[in-house]
Amino acid sequence: MFHVSFRYIFGIPPLILALLPVTSSDCDIKGKEGKEFEHVLMISFNELDKMIEVDSNCVNNESNFFKRHSCGDSKEAAFLNRAARKLNQFLKMNMSEDFELHLSRISEGTLKLLSCPSKEEKNVKEQKKNDPCFLKTLLQKIKTCWNKILRGNKEHKVW
Amino acid sequence: MLQLSPLLSLRMTILSTALGTVFYLLQAVSGESGYAQNGDVEDAETDDCSWYSQLSFSCYSQLEVDGPLHSLTCAFDNPHINSTNLNFEICGSLLGVNCLNLNKLQNIYFIKTKTFSLIGDSTICVKLGGKNLTCQQVNVVKIVKPEAPFDIKVIYREEANDFVVTFDTSHLKKMYVKQLMHDIAYRQEKDKKDWMHVNLSNTRLTLLQRKLQPDAMYEIKVRSIPYSEYFEGFWSEWSPSSRFRTPAVNRAGEMNPVLLIISIVSFISVVLLVILACVLWEKRIKPIIWPTLPDHKKTLEQLCKKPKKNLNVSFNPENFSDCQIHEVDGIQSRDEVEGFLQNTLPPQLEESEQQGLGGDVHGPNQPSRIAAITPETFRGDSSLRCVAGNVSACATPLLPSSRSPDCREGGKNEPPVYQGLLLSPGTTNSTLPPPFPLQSEVLTLNPIAQAQHILTSLGPNQEEAYVTMSSFYRNQ
Numbered sequence: 001m002f003h004v005s006f007r008y009i010f011g012i013p014p015l016i017l018a019l020l021p022v023t024s025s026d027c028d029i030k031g032k033e034g035k036e037f038e039h040v041l042m043i044s045f046n047e048l049d050k051m052i053e054v055d056s057n058c059v060n061n062e063s064n065f066f067k068r069h070s071c072g073d074s075k076e077a078a079f080l081n082r083a084a085r086k087l088n089q090f091l092k093m094n095m096s097e098d099f100e101l102h103l104s105r106i107s108e109g110t111l112k113l114l115s116c117p118s119k120e121e122k123n124v125k126e127q128k129k130n131d132p133c134f135l136k137t138l139l140q141k142i143k144t145c146w147n148k149i150l151r152g153n154k155e156h157k158v159w
Numbered sequence: 160m161l162q163l164s165p166l167l168s169l170r171m172t173i174l175s176t177a178l179g180t181v182f183y184l185l186q187a188v189s190g191e192s193g194y195a196q197n198g199d200v201e202d203a204e205t206d207d208c209s210w211y212s213q214l215s216f217s218c219y220s221q222l223e224v225d226g227p228l229h230s231l232t233c234a235f236d237n238p239h240i241n242s243t244n245l246n247f248e249i250c251g252s253l254l255g256v257n258c259l260n261l262n263k264l265q266n267i268y269f270i271k272t273k274t275f276s277l278i279g280d281s282t283i284c285v286k287l288g289g290k291n292l293t294c295q296q297v298n299v300v301k302i303v304k305p306e307a308p309f310d311i312k313v314i315y316r317e318e319a320n321d322f323v324v325t326f327d328t329s330h331l332k333k334m335y336v337k338q339l340m341h342d343i344a345y346r347q348e349k350d351k352k353d354w355m356h357v358n359l360s361n362t363r364l365t366l367l368q369r370k371l372q373p374d375a376m377y378e379i380k381v382r383s384i385p386y387s388e389y390f391e392g393f394w395s396e397w398s399p400s401s402r403f404r405t406p407a408v409n410r411a412g413e414m415n416p417v418l419l420i421i422s423i424v425s426f427i428s429v430v431l432l433v434i435l436a437c438v439l440w441e442k443r444i445k446p447i448i449w450p451t452l453p454d455h456k457k458t459l460e461q462l463c464k465k466p467k468k469n470l471n472v473s474f475n476p477e478n479f480s481d482c483q484i485h486e487v488d489g490i491q492s493r494d495e496v497e498g499f500l501q502n503t504l505p506p507q508l509e510e511s512e513q514q515g516l517g518g519d520v521h522g523p524n525q526p527s528r529i530a531a532i533t534p535e536t537f538r539g540d541s542s543l544r545c546v547a548g549n550v551s552a553c554a555t556p557l558l559p560s561s562r563s564p565d566c567r568e569g570g571k572n573e574p575p576v577y578q579g580l581l582l583s584p585g586t587t588n589s590t591l592p593p594p595f596p597l598q599s600e601v602l603t604l605n606p607i608a609q610a611q612h613i614l615t616s617l618g619p620n621q622e623e624a625y626v627t628m629s630s631f632y633r634n635q
Contacts, residue, residue, distance in 0.1 A: 031278075035388055035389040036278050036389070038389070039335065039387070039389040039390065040276075040277045040278055040335070040389075041278075043334050043335065097273070098227060098273075100255075101227075101254055101273050101274070104254040104255055104276075105254060105276055105277070105278075108254060108276055108278075109276055109277075109278040109279075112252075112276070112278055112279045113278065
């Protein structure tokens, strides 16, 4: 009987700890009321939109990143988490100081509002540098995903 | 195996018991080593607590105070604290860095940076050397202190009797803290009364003149505070005061002198017009506006007014005692004379033109006759001595002149009023009608109209004695 108790005492808990990440919930999204997005993030989106100069064909550029990650239902936080981390790769584009500050504000501000675990950093691939088209598209999709979260939160409050 | 497990469990139990005892002893030993036996432990703790309490501080932030740069300013609540080796550090919610040290300027610590993320909380610590003495968790967007407003202007609008207060603020051009609530305070300068406060969200205020004291100097100032759902903070510093003077009562109520004179003259004119209208209403205005229809009775009464004083109309023979009266033969003469007299009246003269002139008219050249006698004509020597057939003997007693009238003269000195009986020189052997008292007014006839148409109704014997109006008119 004692050897049976030791198996359960020392065997099961490690198994539970190993399986815990699989069964854990998504990122905790803060700022669902939209105050941070409206008063801080939107200002940086607008300033970056003025600074980035791209061609008109940029809209049709669908990168592999967007094919693999999208702001689908119940996946908004995950997409924002990946997209925000992707933005950090553009900080080395040798743009102006204000450009980098606004880009950092969107990236770090989004990550702070999501409060996701930092385990997924390893899976982020390095993006090509000096790809303003991809950056503009990425910023647009981040803004759209935020609007989707906030709109869903308002509808939930109405019900 | 069955023989080994009881032994193993026993060993585990003994081991755990030993470890527990060791940990207990360690805790007890470590607990006693830090205490003084004489009871000085409590004093040491009190000193630390009081010293730590003196390190309480407060901070405020100003966003976009210098272009894109934000500022953070901290200071100890106790201004007398010795802050020689003390520093402030902010960590968290920063872009690209973990922590920033504040710069010291006398007793104030501040920093200007763009790296505030403006999302999430930060930690501000007081450090002595490398050790954190006390820390506070703050959110930079919740301790915002706006910049003070400036350029206050007060403009008086005379037509509206109010004051328009405008001011400017640098936050109108900022990206983050744009929505502010402004507090305008004003008071009378000399009285130093309590300030009157007005809150508004825009930069324009209207003060009514009637709510202010006249002819007084006022002082006014403004401050601001963040007023949005995300940014919060403290009141800004007061703006520089501005002063304005309210107009005096006389000036406010004084009318334009020209306008005042015109209004007084107009009022007097209206009053005079009203008085004149009341006075002249019956006599002048009403007859024009509402003319009365002629009343024949009244008209007749006016015509038959009381005669003049000198006119003595009477049928009493005694009144004519001084007059020579010649009797007239019979009724025929009387009727003829009456008919003649009727023809001599002015409205009846036209009738006489149409009446029996035909019988007595002897042709267009026949002179017309008129006979009228008033008592006036009997004054003096004038008397009627008209004898039938002796025209020349007839006098013209009716002439107002004092001289005795002579029928032949033909009336050279005709009076303006034809009261007399005039005889043409050719009319002889005709009896003249006896004098009859008539009103002088009746005899004011148009000689032209009567000269040719008026004939007596006398008989053929009297044709010779008729008066020729035409001759009379000519003589005039």
